[in-house]
Amino acid sequence: MPVPTCPCGQDLPYAACCGRLHRGEATATTAEQLMRSRYAAFAMRDAAYLRQTWSLTTRLATIDFTPGQKWTGLEIVGTTGGSPFHSEGTVEFHAHYTRNGAPGVQSENSTFTREAGEWVYVAAL
Template identity: 80%
Template sequence: MPALCPCGQDLPYAACCGPLHRGQATASTAEQLMRSRYTAFVMHDAPYLQQTWSLTTRPASIDFPPGREWTGLEIIGTTGGSPFHSEGTVEFRAHYTTAGTPGIQHENSTFTREAGHWVYVTAL
Protein backbone atom coordinates (compact mmCIF):
# COMPACT_ATOMS: atom_id res chain seq x y z
CA MET A 1 0.00 0.00 0.00
CA PRO A 2 1.44 3.42 -0.94
CA ALA A 3 2.43 5.78 1.87
CA LEU A 4 -0.08 8.46 2.80
CA CYS A 5 0.63 12.01 1.69
CA PRO A 6 2.54 14.05 4.31
CA CYS A 7 -0.12 16.80 4.14
CA GLY A 8 -2.43 14.82 6.42
CA GLN A 9 -5.13 13.89 3.93
CA ASP A 10 -6.04 10.22 3.91
CA LEU A 11 -4.70 9.72 0.37
CA PRO A 12 -1.46 8.45 -1.15
CA TYR A 13 0.95 11.18 -2.29
CA ALA A 14 0.42 10.21 -5.96
CA ALA A 15 -3.32 10.98 -5.66
CA CYS A 16 -3.01 13.99 -3.35
CA CYS A 17 -0.17 16.54 -3.55
CA GLY A 18 1.80 14.67 -6.24
CA PRO A 19 -0.24 15.98 -9.21
CA LEU A 20 0.17 19.57 -7.95
CA HIS A 21 3.93 19.14 -7.51
CA ARG A 22 4.25 17.64 -11.01
CA GLY A 23 2.24 20.49 -12.57
CA GLN A 24 -0.60 18.15 -13.59
CA ALA A 25 -3.13 20.02 -11.44
CA THR A 26 -3.49 23.30 -9.56
CA ALA A 27 -4.89 23.88 -6.09
CA SER A 28 -8.60 24.67 -6.08
CA THR A 29 -8.55 26.15 -2.55
CA ALA A 30 -6.11 28.02 -0.33
CA GLU A 31 -6.10 25.06 2.08
CA GLN A 32 -5.20 22.63 -0.69
CA LEU A 33 -2.31 24.92 -1.68
CA MET A 34 -1.20 25.16 1.99
CA ARG A 35 -1.19 21.37 2.29
CA SER A 36 0.77 20.97 -0.95
CA ARG A 37 3.31 23.59 0.19
CA TYR A 38 3.77 21.77 3.52
CA THR A 39 4.42 18.58 1.57
CA ALA A 40 6.90 20.48 -0.62
CA PHE A 41 8.77 21.53 2.53
CA VAL A 42 8.80 17.89 3.68
CA MET A 43 10.25 16.86 0.29
CA HIS A 44 12.57 19.89 -0.13
CA ASP A 45 10.83 20.83 -3.38
CA ALA A 46 12.12 24.41 -3.72
CA PRO A 47 10.90 24.89 -7.33
CA TYR A 48 7.28 24.17 -6.30
CA LEU A 49 7.54 26.49 -3.31
CA GLN A 50 8.90 29.29 -5.51
CA GLN A 51 6.19 28.72 -8.13
CA THR A 52 3.41 28.92 -5.52
CA TRP A 53 4.77 32.00 -3.72
CA SER A 54 3.33 35.42 -4.62
CA LEU A 55 5.47 37.52 -6.94
CA THR A 56 5.12 40.34 -4.38
CA THR A 57 6.75 38.44 -1.48
CA ARG A 58 8.71 35.58 -3.09
CA PRO A 59 12.26 35.20 -1.73
CA ALA A 60 15.22 34.75 -4.08
CA SER A 61 15.87 31.26 -2.69
CA ILE A 62 14.38 28.72 -0.31
CA ASP A 63 16.47 27.48 2.60
CA PHE A 64 15.71 24.20 4.33
CA PRO A 65 17.02 24.13 7.92
CA PRO A 66 19.58 21.32 8.24
CA GLY A 67 18.35 18.36 10.25
CA ARG A 68 14.71 19.52 10.32
CA GLU A 69 12.18 16.75 9.81
CA TRP A 70 8.53 17.75 9.35
CA THR A 71 6.33 15.34 11.29
CA GLY A 72 2.73 16.50 10.88
CA LEU A 73 0.33 19.21 9.83
CA GLU A 74 -2.77 20.46 11.67
CA ILE A 75 -5.17 22.83 9.93
CA ILE A 76 -6.77 24.95 12.65
CA GLY A 77 -9.08 27.05 10.49
CA THR A 78 -9.62 28.88 7.23
CA THR A 79 -11.33 32.04 6.04
CA GLY A 80 -12.30 32.51 2.41
CA GLY A 81 -9.99 30.59 0.13
CA SER A 82 -12.67 28.54 -1.61
CA PRO A 83 -12.87 28.03 -5.38
CA PHE A 84 -15.20 31.08 -5.37
CA HIS A 85 -12.88 33.45 -3.46
CA SER A 86 -9.88 35.48 -4.56
CA GLU A 87 -8.28 35.69 -1.09
CA GLY A 88 -8.11 33.51 1.98
CA THR A 89 -6.25 32.58 5.13
CA VAL A 90 -5.19 29.24 6.55
CA GLU A 91 -4.18 28.91 10.18
CA PHE A 92 -2.05 25.85 10.82
CA ARG A 93 0.48 24.16 13.06
CA ALA A 94 3.35 22.35 11.34
CA HIS A 95 5.15 19.94 13.67
CA TYR A 96 8.82 19.12 13.27
CA THR A 97 11.93 17.85 14.99
CA THR A 98 15.40 19.31 14.71
CA ALA A 99 18.22 17.19 16.10
CA GLY A 100 15.62 15.19 18.01
CA THR A 101 14.02 18.26 19.61
CA PRO A 102 10.34 18.77 18.74
CA GLY A 103 9.00 22.11 17.59
CA ILE A 104 5.89 23.71 16.14
CA GLN A 105 5.55 26.38 13.49
CA HIS A 106 2.19 28.11 14.09
CA GLU A 107 1.06 30.50 11.36
CA ASN A 108 -1.99 32.19 9.96
CA SER A 109 -1.00 32.49 6.31
CA THR A 110 -2.59 34.64 3.64
CA PHE A 111 -3.25 33.46 0.11
CA THR A 112 -4.45 35.20 -3.03
CA ARG A 113 -4.92 34.41 -6.68
CA GLU A 114 -2.36 35.49 -9.26
CA ALA A 115 -3.15 34.75 -12.90
CA GLY A 116 -6.04 32.61 -11.64
CA HIS A 117 -3.89 30.37 -9.39
CA TRP A 118 -3.69 30.30 -5.61
CA VAL A 119 -0.36 31.55 -4.22
CA TYR A 120 1.04 32.05 -0.73
CA VAL A 121 1.52 35.71 0.23
CA THR A 122 2.73 35.94 3.84
CA ALA A 123 2.17 34.87 7.42
CA LEU A 124 0.07 37.15 9.62
Protein backbone atom coordinates in the same frame (compact mmCIF):
# COMPACT_ATOMS: atom_id res chain seq x y z
CA MET B 1 3.94 -2.95 1.29
CA PRO B 2 1.44 -0.15 2.08
CA VAL B 3 1.59 3.09 0.10
CA PRO B 4 2.50 5.99 2.42
CA THR B 5 -0.10 8.69 2.86
CA CYS B 6 0.61 12.23 1.75
CA PRO B 7 2.68 14.39 4.16
CA CYS B 8 -0.13 17.01 4.08
CA GLY B 9 -2.29 14.82 6.32
CA GLN B 10 -4.95 13.79 3.82
CA ASP B 11 -5.70 10.07 3.77
CA LEU B 12 -4.46 9.65 0.18
CA PRO B 13 -1.21 8.43 -1.33
CA TYR B 14 1.22 11.26 -2.05
CA ALA B 15 1.08 10.55 -5.82
CA ALA B 16 -2.71 11.02 -5.87
CA CYS B 17 -2.73 13.99 -3.49
CA CYS B 18 -0.04 16.71 -3.40
CA GLY B 19 2.15 14.82 -5.85
CA ARG B 20 -0.26 15.81 -8.65
CA LEU B 21 0.24 19.49 -7.80
CA HIS B 22 4.01 19.15 -7.38
CA ARG B 23 4.27 17.47 -10.80
CA GLY B 24 2.14 20.21 -12.42
CA GLU B 25 -0.71 17.84 -13.31
CA ALA B 26 -3.20 19.89 -11.26
CA THR B 27 -3.44 23.22 -9.45
CA ALA B 28 -4.87 23.99 -6.03
CA THR B 29 -8.58 24.81 -6.07
CA THR B 30 -8.59 26.32 -2.55
CA ALA B 31 -6.17 28.20 -0.32
CA GLU B 32 -6.18 25.25 2.11
CA GLN B 33 -5.27 22.81 -0.64
CA LEU B 34 -2.38 25.08 -1.63
CA MET B 35 -1.27 25.33 2.03
CA ARG B 36 -1.31 21.54 2.33
CA SER B 37 0.65 21.13 -0.91
CA ARG B 38 3.22 23.69 0.23
CA TYR B 39 3.63 21.87 3.56
CA ALA B 40 4.16 18.64 1.61
CA ALA B 41 6.70 20.46 -0.58
CA PHE B 42 8.62 21.51 2.53
CA ALA B 43 8.50 17.90 3.74
CA MET B 44 9.76 16.69 0.33
CA ARG B 45 12.24 19.61 0.00
CA ASP B 46 10.72 20.71 -3.30
CA ALA B 47 12.05 24.27 -3.59
CA ALA B 48 10.89 24.69 -7.19
CA TYR B 49 7.22 24.10 -6.23
CA LEU B 50 7.50 26.43 -3.23
CA ARG B 51 8.87 29.25 -5.41
CA GLN B 52 6.25 28.62 -8.10
CA THR B 53 3.41 28.91 -5.58
CA TRP B 54 4.80 32.00 -3.82
CA SER B 55 3.39 35.42 -4.74
CA LEU B 56 5.56 37.47 -7.07
CA THR B 57 5.21 40.34 -4.58
CA THR B 58 6.80 38.48 -1.63
CA ARG B 59 8.74 35.56 -3.17
CA LEU B 60 12.18 34.88 -1.74
CA ALA B 61 15.15 34.68 -4.11
CA THR B 62 16.15 31.30 -2.68
CA ILE B 63 14.58 28.72 -0.42
CA ASP B 64 16.79 27.21 2.24
CA PHE B 65 15.80 24.11 4.16
CA THR B 66 16.85 23.86 7.80
CA PRO B 67 19.46 21.11 8.20
CA GLY B 68 18.36 18.32 10.53
CA GLN B 69 14.67 19.33 10.35
CA LYS B 70 11.98 16.81 9.40
CA TRP B 71 8.32 17.83 9.03
CA THR B 72 6.14 15.34 10.91
CA GLY B 73 2.53 16.54 10.70
CA LEU B 74 0.17 19.31 9.69
CA GLU B 75 -2.85 20.51 11.65
CA ILE B 76 -5.23 22.99 10.00
CA VAL B 77 -6.71 25.20 12.73
CA GLY B 78 -9.05 27.28 10.57
CA THR B 79 -9.62 29.06 7.28
CA THR B 80 -11.30 32.23 6.07
CA GLY B 81 -12.28 32.72 2.44
CA GLY B 82 -10.02 30.77 0.13
CA SER B 83 -12.74 28.75 -1.61
CA PRO B 84 -12.91 28.19 -5.38
CA PHE B 85 -15.17 31.28 -5.43
CA HIS B 86 -12.85 33.63 -3.48
CA SER B 87 -9.83 35.62 -4.58
CA GLU B 88 -8.23 35.82 -1.11
CA GLY B 89 -8.06 33.64 1.95
CA THR B 90 -6.20 32.75 5.11
CA VAL B 91 -5.18 29.39 6.55
CA GLU B 92 -4.17 29.05 10.19
CA PHE B 93 -2.11 25.95 10.92
CA HIS B 94 0.36 24.17 13.18
CA ALA B 95 3.21 22.47 11.33
CA HIS B 96 4.96 19.89 13.49
CA TYR B 97 8.60 18.93 13.03
CA THR B 98 11.65 17.46 14.67
CA ARG B 99 14.98 19.24 14.48
CA ASN B 100 17.99 17.17 15.39
CA GLY B 101 15.62 14.84 17.24
CA ALA B 102 13.84 17.53 19.27
CA PRO B 103 10.13 18.15 18.55
CA GLY B 104 8.82 21.57 17.61
CA VAL B 105 5.85 23.33 16.06
CA GLN B 106 5.52 26.29 13.71
CA SER B 107 2.19 28.07 14.15
CA GLU B 108 1.15 30.50 11.47
CA ASN B 109 -1.81 32.25 9.92
CA SER B 110 -0.93 32.57 6.24
CA THR B 111 -2.52 34.76 3.59
CA PHE B 112 -3.21 33.58 0.06
CA THR B 113 -4.41 35.31 -3.08
CA ARG B 114 -4.85 34.52 -6.73
CA GLU B 115 -2.33 35.56 -9.34
CA ALA B 116 -3.18 34.81 -12.98
CA GLY B 117 -6.08 32.77 -11.61
CA GLU B 118 -3.91 30.46 -9.45
CA TRP B 119 -3.70 30.38 -5.66
CA VAL B 120 -0.35 31.62 -4.28
CA TYR B 121 1.09 32.11 -0.81
CA VAL B 122 1.57 35.78 0.12
CA ALA B 123 2.82 35.99 3.72
CA ALA B 124 2.28 35.04 7.34
CA LEU B 125 0.08 37.37 9.38
